[in-house]
Amino acid sequence: MKKTHIIALIVIAVSVGVIFSSVTDSSTYSNFTEAFSNEGNKYTVVGWLNKEKEIIAEPTQCTFYIIDKDSVEKKVIYNQPKPQDFERSESIVITGKAHDGVFYANEISLKCPSKYNDVNKNNKAQK
Secondary structure (H helix, E strand, O other): OOHHHHHHHHHHHHHHHHHHHHHHHOOEEEOHHHHHHOOOOEEEEEEEEOOOOOOEEOOOOEEEEEEEOOOOEEEEEEOOOOOOOHHHOOEEEEEEEEEOOEEEEEEEEEEOOOHHHHHHHHHHHHO
């Protein structure tokens, strides 16, 4: 075999290895039912903050309740300070693991209301 063929095979093998490692490490979009039936596995859950329940915000931890797309509510513990504009978010995406009835989030993404929604409402009201 030529050197170029050997190098090409090595590059392909490394690429396949990188793809497989990234696929097995990535989290799965799911709901609380699936996450709690497979405790210890990493899941990403999309839901809404239950604003009727207390949010406990401490300097190193934030505890709150999320309702997922299937209307299942679970307690969430996030070992970071409460994100800015947390209560104003339209939806919340949490990534973490379920354990003993609690979802332990290590990442949070917020979908906040668009500032343009208020502008559009005001423009329609003026017309």
